[in-house]
Amino acid sequence: MTTSTQGDVKDRSLAPRGKERIEWAARDMPVLRLIRERFSREQPLKGIRMAGCLHITTETANLALTLQAGGADLVLCASNPLSTQDDVAAALVCEYGIPTFAIKGEDEETYYRHIHAALDHRPQLTMDDGCDLVSTLHSSRRELLGQVIGGMEETTTGVIRLRSMEKQGVLKYPVLAVNESNTKHLFDNRYGTGQSTLDGIIRATNLLLAGRTIVVLGYGWCGRGVAARARGLGANVVVTEVDPIRALEAVMDGFRVLPSLEAATIGDIFITVTGNLNVIDRPHLERLKDGAVLANSGHFNDEINIPELEKLAVRKRRLRDFVDEYTYADGRQVYLLGEGRLINLAAAEGHPASVMDMSFANQALGAEYMLKHASELQPRVYTLPLEIDQDIARLKLKAMNVAIDTLTSEQQSYLNSWEAGT
Structure with missing residues (x-):
């Protein structure tokens, strides 16, 4: 230092x-x-x-x-x-x-x-x-x-x-x-977070995402990007939301939308992107199946309730860089990536x-x-x-060497006018 x-x-x-x-x-x-x-x-x-x-x-x-x-x-x-x-x-x-x-x-x-x-x-x-x-x-x-x-x-x-x-x-x-x-936000949050989040998870775990159930918690611009990229890699994507409009959009985008407690029982990989507190809380942690992987791509490390995860575990050990294994009393093992911090920057390059x-x-x-x-x-x-x-x-x-059109004076005049009609 x-x-x-x-x-x-x-x-x-x-x-x-x-x-x-x-x-x-x-x-x-x-x-x-x-x-x-x-x-x-x-x-x-x-x-x-x-x-x-x-x-x-x-x-x-x-x-x-x-x-x-x-x-x-x-x-x-x-x-x-x-x-x-x-x-x-x-x-x-x-x-x-x-x-x-x-x-x-x-x-x-x-x-x-x-x-x-x-x-x-x-x-x-x-x-x-x-x-x-x-x-x-x-x-x-x-x-x-x-x-x-x-x-x-x-x-x-x-x-x-x-x-x-x-x-x-x-x-x-x-x-x-x-x-x-x-x-x-239309580009960084969607395309940047979408790619870099999965990049961080893959670098940390070397897991194949195809065929796995990935639960994306939050369908803002970051969640949209993560869900789209996960689907592109062959994952079965489930979205959870509290906003009815965003939830409806996720449905219309072709994703399965479930309450988070229900999704907790079926997910293989969980990715939080909400900016809120304890999005994965003790009731979720209790329902996770053996081998579940938890990752956060929100700014702070409080979207996953890590203190409650610590309480549930009888043993903790670091298996890989940025991968901590928590063993429950019943033998189930849950994996937390990047200490619950921004996985795209903790384990990858952002x-x-x-x-x-x-x-x-x-x-x-x-x-x-x-x-x-x-x-x-x-x-x-x-x-x-x-x-x-x-x-x-x-x-x-x-x-990017991309050209676009410009409005003609006639078109501009039309858009600024109220007289023209049917």
């Missing part, structure tokens, strides 16, 4: 390997590259102190380099104890001079010490993934709030927490819910660079937008304007 004023990383000797992987990811992030080129010329973030609490991955590194190119004075910390790629963290510090506080597998004390280290930078802009940075700032570092211009939030769980803060009147500065942009290209384009442009418009905004949760969303989509299509 290496600690200095430049950060806290596991091993600086990993930096050259991390740099190579960051460059590999950059090849599949053309939108962010175009933004970086403009930021280098225009310097829209010049001199702005930023703190980013994000998953420290190759894709995040390319976002950090874009912010740095735009003039930002940036410090990073991890947004999940198991999501850090140690070679990337080392490269950020040693190759690019970006102070980074992140070590894969860090304990809770270290995790929050790293968040406080990022806040010691006295940020004017915050960039969060899960709202831990913002919640810490509002609870134990309130003396810094007066310096903050605004912030950005990356993920569904964080947006839920921020909206709760807004509703209770405790949010002290405006935050852009990047997760609500179409070029984020979302592919191509989809994070759009998500992080939203983050970079969100930072620019916040600086320009913060004085007009209240301490509330906002979304990026549709025009920015559409510009990102256009850039992505251009990078």
Whole structure:
């Protein structure tokens, strides 16, 4: 472990390997590259102190380099104890001079010490993934709030927490819910989570998914992606939901929809993607069949009630990296992946660079937008304007060499008119 004023990383000797992987990811992030080129010329973030609490991955590194190119004075910390790629963290510090506080597998004390280290930078802009940075700032570092211009939030769980803060009147500065942009949640949440979740499960277990019953708990955009990809790999997919509209959509999409307690008795692999608490609770755990595998792809490790699993087990052992076996008193064995944390980042590499290209384009442009418009905004949760969303989509299509139509003046006039009828 290496600690200095430049950060806290596991091993600086990993930096050259991390740099190579960051460059590999950059090849599949053309939108962010175009933004970086403009930021280098225009310097829209010049001199702005930023703190980013994000998953420290190759894709995040390319976002950090874009912010740095735009003039930002940036410090990073991890947004999940198991999501850090140690070679990337080392490269950020040693190759690019970006102070980074992140070590894969860090304990809770270290995790929050790293968040406080990022806040010691006295940020004017915050960039969060899960709202831990913002919640810490509002609870134990309130003396810094007066310096903050605004912030950005990356993920569904964080947006839920921020909206709760807004509703209770405790949010002290405006935050852009990047997760609500179409070029984020329609693609990152669906295609990114769909692929990377199954990638993490397969890397952790080496199980064949074809023919198994996979229970997807939650049918939001992440759940849609996981269910679709699991079906594509030959699994028999069951969906559980509390929202009648989403449940109906899952039925119409061809999935079997069951109450979670009923699904608990038939599932081989369970994947939680709800952002809620104890989605798999003790009654579910008691009904699991021998060999059931539990995985979470929601942001926090509280969707599976791990304390109750610990109580039910008479023995626990680690069989493989990221696979813990819990043996019940009756001999049944249940397997928890990645300590119940984000399996796609705990056991794999997170979302592919191509989809994070759009998500992080939203983050970079969100930072620019916040600086320009913060004085007009209240301490509330906002979304990026549709025009920015559409510009990102256009850039992505251009990078993919895909052309689309444009409206003729006649068509535009027709759409803006009310006189034309039958």
